[in-house]
Amino acid sequence: MESLACLNGELMPVDQARVPIWDRGFLFGDAVYEVFRLYEGRCWLEDSHVGRLRRSLESLEFAPFDCDALMERVYRTIRASGIGEGTLYVHITRGVAPRSHAFPEPPVPPTELIIVRVYDDAPTARKRASGVAVVTRPDLRWKRCDIKSTNLLANVLALQSAHRLGCEEAVLFGADGLVTEATHSSVIWVRGGRLEGTPEGTGILPGTTRGLILKLAEEIGIPFSGAELTVPELKAADEVFLVGTSTEILPVVTIDDAPVSGGRPGPVARRLQEAYRKAVAQWLTAKPA
Numbered sequence: 110m111e112s113l114a115c116l117n118g119e120l121m122p123v124d125q126a127r128v129p130i131w132d133r134g135f136l137f138g139d140a141v142y143e144v145f146r147l148y149e150g151r152c153w154l155e156d157s158h159v160g161r162l163r164r165s166l167e168s169l170e171f172a173p174f175d176c177d178a179l180m181e182r183v184y185r186t187i188r189a190s191g192i193g194e195g196t197l198y199v200h201i202t203r204g205v206a207p208r209s210h211a212f213p214e215p216p217v218p219p220t221e222l223i224i225v226r227v228y229d230d231a232p233t234a235r236k237r238a239s240g241v242a243v244v245t246r247p248d249l250r251w252k253r254c255d256i257k258s259t260n261l262l263a264n265v266l267a268l269q270s271a272h273r274l275g276c277e278e279a280v281l282f283g284a285d286g287l288v289t290e291a292t293h294s295s296v297i298w299v300r301g302g303r304l305e306g307t308p309e310g311t312g313i314l315p316g317t318t319r320g321l322i323l324k325l326a327e328e329i330g331i332p333f334s335g336a337e338l339t340v341p342e343l344k345a346a347d348e349v350f351l352v353g354t355s356t357e358i359l360p361v362v363t364i365d366d367a368p369v370s371g372g373r374p375g376p377v378a379r380r381l382q383e384a385y386r387k388a389v390a391q392w393l394t395a396k397p398a
C-alpha cells in the first residue's frame with residue numbers, strides 16, 4: 110500500500126477522505142499538524158513530536174485532546190498500511206461549525222486526520238551528499254512561529270520563489286535583518302568550531318531534528334550556542350545546514366548564488382550526518398518492534 114488515511118478514527122483510502130466545508134481548518138486554518146518520519150513502521154522522535162503537538166494545541170486553546178489515544182490510532186493506521194519507510198502526517202482542526210471567527214460555543218469535536226505514506230529517501234540522500242542551494246527571503250509570517258499551525262501561506266510563497274530559481278529552500282530573515290529559519294526546515298551553522306542557531310522563542314519552530322542534532326553535537330564534542338546572525342554573517346559562516354524531519358541534515362553550498370563552505374559540504378556536516386545515522390540505527394536495534 111502506498112498510503113492510507115484515518116479520518117476521525119476511520120481507516121480509508123486517502124482519496125476517499127472528505128471534510129465538511131464548515132471545517133474551521135478549511136475556513137480559517139484553525140488547525141495544527143505534525144509530520145513524523147517512520148523507520149520500520151515506528152515513529153522516530155515520537156516524544157518530541159507529541160510534546161510539540163500538545164504545546165501547539167494548548168497554545169491555540171483547543172479543548173483538551175488525548176494525544177495517547179491519538180498515538181494508538183496512529184499505530185493502528187501504520188499497521189493497517191503495512192508501510193515501514195514512510196512519513197506520517199497528523200492534522201487536527203478545531204472542528205466543524207458554521208463560519209464565525211469566535212470559537213464554537215459549546216465546543217465541537219475536533220477533526221482528526223492521519224495520513225501515512227511511503228517515503229523514498231533516495232533523492233534527498235543524494236542532496237545530503239552534494240549539498241544544496243538556497244535563497245534568502247523576508248520572513249512574512251505571524252509572530253507565533255513556535256506553534257505548528259497549518260497557516261503556511263508565507264512559507265508557501267517563499268519556497269515557491271526559491272524553487273523558481275532552482276533552489277532547495279528559502280532561508281528567512283526578520284524585519285531586524287536577523288535569520289530566523291527556513292520555510293520547512295531549521296537553519297543551523299558553524300562558526301569558529303561552534304555550532305550555532307537562532308535562539309528558541311516565538312520567532313521559530315522548535316525543531317525536533319534541531320533538538321536531536323544539538324544532543325548529537327554535544328556527544329561528539331561540538332559545542333552549541335544560540336546566536337543571532339544577519340544574512341551577510343550567515344553567508345560568511347564556515348558551514349550552514351538545513352535540518353528537518355525528512356531533510357535530516359542538508360549541507361547548504363550556496364546562498365543567493367554565493368558559495369558557502371567553499372561550495373561543498375564541510376567536515377562538521379559529515380560528522381553530524383554520520384552521528385544521525387548511528388542514532389537511528391541504535392534506536393531501531395534498541396526499541397522492541
Ligand SMILES: Cc1ncc(COP(=O)(O)O)c(C=O)c1O
Pocket residue numbers: 144290291292293294295314315316317318319352353354355
Ligand atoms: C518552519 C519550520 N521550521 C523547522 C522545521 C523542522 O522541524 P522538524 O525538525 O521537527 O521537522 C519545520 C518542519 O516542518 C518547519 O516547518
